[in-house]
Amino acid sequence: MKLMRTTAPESVLELIKKHFQPLEAETIPLEEAAGRVLAEAVCAGADIPGFHRSTVDGFALWARESFGAQEGLPAIFEYGGEIPMGRPAPELQRGQCYLIHTGGMLPPGADAVAMLEYTALLNKQVQLFRSVAPGENVIHKGEDLRRGEEALPAGKKLQAQELGLLASLGAAAVKVSRLPLMGLLSSGDELVPHGTASLPPGKIRDSNTLSLASLGQKYGAGVLVGDILTDSFPVFLEKSRELLNRCDFLVLSGGSSVGSRDFTARTMEALGPPGLLVEGVSIKPGKPTLLANSRGKPVLGLPGHPISALIVFSLFGEAILRRLSGREAEPFRPSVRAVLLRNLPSPGGQTEYVRVKLAQTDGRITAAPVFGRSGILSTLTAANGFLIIPAGTEGLVEGETVEVFLWE
Amino acid sequence: MKLMRTTAPESVLELIKKHFQPLEAETIPLEEAAGRVLAEAVCAGADIPGFHRSTVDGFALWARESFGAQEGLPAIFEYGGEIPMGRPAPELQRGQCYLIHTGGMLPPGADAVAMLEYTALLNKQVQLFRSVAPGENVIHKGEDLRRGEEALPAGKKLQAQELGLLASLGAAAVKVSRLPLMGLLSSGDELVPHGTASLPPGKIRDSNTLSLASLGQKYGAGVLVGDILTDSFPVFLEKSRELLNRCDFLVLSGGSSVGSRDFTARTMEALGPPGLLVEGVSIKPGKPTLLANSRGKPVLGLPGHPISALIVFSLFGEAILRRLSGREAEPFRPSVRAVLLRNLPSPGGQTEYVRVKLAQTDGRITAAPVFGRSGILSTLTAANGFLIIPAGTEGLVEGETVEVFLWE
Numbered sequence: 001m002k003l004m005r006t007t008a009p010e011s012v013l014e015l016i017k018k019h020f021q022p023l024e025a026e027t028i029p030l031e032e033a034a035g036r037v038l039a040e041a042v043c044a045g046a047d048i049p050g051f052h053r054s055t056v057d058g059f060a061l062w063a064r065e066s067f068g069a070q071e072g073l074p075a076i077f078e079y080g081g082e083i084p085m086g087r088p089a090p091e092l093q094r095g096q097c098y099l100i101h102t103g104g105m106l107p108p109g110a111d112a113v114a115m116l117e118y119t120a121l122l123n124k125q126v127q128l129f130r131s132v133a134p135g136e137n138v139i140h141k142g143e144d145l146r147r148g149e150e151a152l153p154a155g156k157k158l159q160a161q162e163l164g165l166l167a168s169l170g171a172a173a174v175k176v177s178r179l180p181l182m183g184l185l186s187s188g189d190e191l192v193p194h195g196t197a198s199l200p201p202g203k204i205r206d207s208n209t210l211s212l213a214s215l216g217q218k219y220g221a222g223v224l225v226g227d228i229l230t231d232s233f234p235v236f237l238e239k240s241r242e243l244l245n246r247c248d249f250l251v252l253s254g255g256s257s258v259g260s261r262d263f264t265a266r267t268m269e270a271l272g273p274p275g276l277l278v279e280g281v282s283i284k285p286g287k288p289t290l291l292a293n294s295r296g297k298p299v300l301g302l303p304g305h306p307i308s309a310l311i312v313f314s315l316f317g318e319a320i321l322r323r324l325s326g327r328e329a330e331p332f333r334p335s336v337r338a339v340l341l342r343n344l345p346s347p348g349g350q351t352e353y354v355r356v357k358l359a360q361t362d363g364r365i366t367a368a369p370v371f372g373r374s375g376i377l378s379t380l381t382a383a384n385g386f387l388i389i390p391a392g393t394e395g396l397v398e399g400e401t402v403e404v405f406l407w408e
Numbered sequence: 409m410k411l412m413r414t415t416a417p418e419s420v421l422e423l424i425k426k427h428f429q430p431l432e433a434e435t436i437p438l439e440e441a442a443g444r445v446l447a448e449a450v451c452a453g454a455d456i457p458g459f460h461r462s463t464v465d466g467f468a469l470w471a472r473e474s475f476g477a478q479e480g481l482p483a484i485f486e487y488g489g490e491i492p493m494g495r496p497a498p499e500l501q502r503g504q505c506y507l508i509h510t511g512g513m514l515p516p517g518a519d520a521v522a523m524l525e526y527t528a529l530l531n532k533q534v535q536l537f538r539s540v541a542p543g544e545n546v547i548h549k550g551e552d553l554r555r556g557e558e559a560l561p562a563g564k565k566l567q568a569q570e571l572g573l574l575a576s577l578g579a580a581a582v583k584v585s586r587l588p589l590m591g592l593l594s595s596g597d598e599l600v601p602h603g604t605a606s607l608p609p610g611k612i613r614d615s616n617t618l619s620l621a622s623l624g625q626k627y628g629a630g631v632l633v634g635d636i637l638t639d640s641f642p643v644f645l646e647k648s649r650e651l652l653n654r655c656d657f658l659v660l661s662g663g664s665s666v667g668s669r670d671f672t673a674r675t676m677e678a679l680g681p682p683g684l685l686v687e688g689v690s691i692k693p694g695k696p697t698l699l700a701n702s703r704g705k706p707v708l709g710l711p712g713h714p715i716s717a718l719i720v721f722s723l724f725g726e727a728i729l730r731r732l733s734g735r736e737a738e739p740f741r742p743s744v745r746a747v748l749l750r751n752l753p754s755p756g757g758q759t760e761y762v763r764v765k766l767a768q769t770d771g772r773i774t775a776a777p778v779f780g781r782s783g784i785l786s787t788l789t790a791a792n793g794f795l796i797i798p799a800g801t802e803g804l805v806e807g808e809t810v811e812v813f814l815w816e
Contacts, residue, residue, distance in 0.1 A: 030618065034622040049612060057665055057666045085597035085639065085665065086608075087609075087610045103712070151789075160622045160623045161619060162788075163622050164616065164785065165786065166618075167602035170607070188511070189492065191494070194576070195438075199454075200494075201496035202497070203494050205575055205578055207573070210571045211571050214568045217442065218442075218568075304511070306572055310569060331768055332773065358740050376547065377573050380570075
């Protein structure tokens with residue numbers, strides 16, 4: 001048998017970064033920008049806020065006139081009236097103060113706000129029982145962002161808080177990387193479309209297409225699904241070429257037999273130049289993973305087993321879509337810490353992904369490995385996360401605290 | 409000043425569960441079910457797999473005829489031919505074996521598969537150099553799921569792996585809880601729509617609507633956005649009633665002044681029965697949070713500050729949407745462990761949410777608290793996560809390892 005030349009998973013990630021580039025930018029309305037990635041930095045077009053604002057409900061005044069005020073010796077101000085929200089404030093005269101609400105505009109001449117609880121309003125006079133420092137309870141014009149200052153860098157994914165910041169800047173449209181379009185081809189003579197009601201003998205329903213399409217969308221791709229390929233090299237090549245022409249990234253979810261894998265590898269090589277970059281990865285499961293470059297477009301060949309296919313796609317499919325959309329890798333990966341319920345020896349030459357079921361028992365979180373032979377689908381949903389045994393280690397020991405990553 | 413009666417955050421979550429019920433179910437095509445929640449359990453309609461399958465490439469045979477085989481003394485089989493993928497296999501005769509691919513259907517009469525590497529095919533004869541146990545390298549009919557067996561429970565969120573399992577079962581449509589429709593109203597005389605190019609004096613752009621709409625969609629809601637309300641009780645009540653009639657859940661993103669908060673509270677009480685359930689929560693930030701029940705529909709009143717509004721919505725808005733869509737709370741919450749870079753004292757009476765910036769320095773992950781006065785928007789995007797100081801503790805100490813939750 002021909003031995004597979006395997007690449008370490010870290011090297012696969014480097015190859016992805018080296019061989020593929022972010023897609024071109026497009027300008028879209030801010031309302032449609034959730035989840036998209038900025039193609040260029042956004043700067044503030046004006047000072048934010050555009051005026052001195054109060055951060056509390058209270059009285060706007062000139063701080064110097066409050067100095068020395070205390071419980072038994074209040075400072076006295078003439079009450080000028082209420083500053084309505086969203087309106088320009090009248091100018092503050094010496095000895096005056098104005099009632100102001102949180103977010104209200106300070107009157108010209110005022111430099112601080114005294115909180116309501118330290119004051120008393122009586123007969124058009126306001127008594128203040130504490131001195132107030134200049135700038136107290138005030139956000140100054142431009143304190144949040146100065147005109148021209150960078151508000152968000154290129155490569156930033158636009159989530160709720162970024163959208164809020166852009167909205168406050170008045171950005172009606174944003175320049176983002178185009179959404180990658182991912183093509184998806186399943187292959188195998190044994191497969192029938194998943195909607196098939198009654199199965200002919202020897203056939204099974206295609207489950208990978210729907211799983212991978214939903215993951216692709218989750219990772220920010222549009223998805224184009226092609227036909228199920230029959231096990232024939234000319235069919236593989238023609239259909240792959242055709243779909244790759246219409247998209248930015250092609251995923252081949254191959255059959256699991258050696259022959260079918262061979263078609264996939266030959267097809268991916270023929271789609272070059274430069275062709276195949278990776279013909280096996282030192283991870284378990286997921287070793288028979290293929291990666292090719294077809295004139296700048298990535299092509300990913302997944303292992304046939306559904307579990308391996310999902311794990312591999314969540315590693316490398318995600319990295320490819322991230323790269324195409326110009327987003328930097330998230331450097332921090334959250335995990336749940338749990339007590340491992342049994343020994344997990346590892347041969348050590350490959351990075352292992354072990355599915356586990358987390359449970360809360362007696363006030364501690366435990367992780368029980370879920371074993372299931374490849375091809376068994378029901379174990380797919382029995383695990384709620386996985387742990388990683390790095391290459392070059394001997395495995396994990398029962399009772400050890402391990403980091404479990406949840407299925408995203 | 410009137411003191412606020414506050415409720416503990418855990419009690420708010422219990423009130424949500426007690427007062428509100430999952431929405432009715434609907435049946436949708438499987439292709440549109442990603443992210444939806446099963447309204448009833450799904451059982452297998454037939455045995456999965458529907459036939460004995462090989463898990464390797466090899467020769468299908470009757471195991472008993474391999475017993476005793478070894479390197480120097482191979483068992484000899486007559487080569488019957490290749491079993492094409494996706495076709496019913498011919499019956500195995502005594503002394504025969506068939507070439508079979510991974511996922512192929514075992515011939516009736518065969519009970520095991522010998523892996524290719526232990527065999528040699530020569531002149532229509534197969535030599536086997538190892539004995540094979542009955543059942544070896546075979547998934548039996550119904551081994552994955554028996555007909556009638558529960559494949560997925562009610563309340564399960566349909567992610568990639570669940571969709572794959574349902575596809576393999578041939579489920580063309582699934583019964584899921586209806587998608588909640590969330591109404592969103594911002595209020596405040598100082599607000600103008602976020603698309604406003606040039607700001608009149610004293611005005612600011614509404615940033616909450618866009619942020620909250622994107623979070624609502626992320627948590628699985630359809631979103632209806634109403635007009636910005638002016639600070640007037642009759643306007644609040646009429647517009648709230650109107651929008652609540654058209655949706656399942658109403659969010660009021662109030663102004664931050666005491667008066668504006670008062671309108672929101674009165675409106676929420678008037679929307680009953682039973683009206684207000686919560687008139688303040690013992691969390692920081694987020695204390696001025698309101699929750700009401702309007703004839704079975706939840707109404708959430710958010711604090712006016714954008715940062716507080718986002719934190720509160722990600723806690724209680726998420727819990728409400730989860731409840732309405734019938735999904736159980738995720739019991740495990742992944743976090744990043746980091747070294748805290750400064751002391752964080754806490755008064756102890758409330759649960760505190762502190763925004764932090766994670767960084768990787770000298771091989772360790774550090775968390776630096778991000779302080780920003782309320783109203784400062786740019787700090788919204790400076791933090792990449794937050795940590796929680798539980799009520800009843802004195803705070804956290806510099807150098808301590810803390811759990812940081814990433815912004816979702």
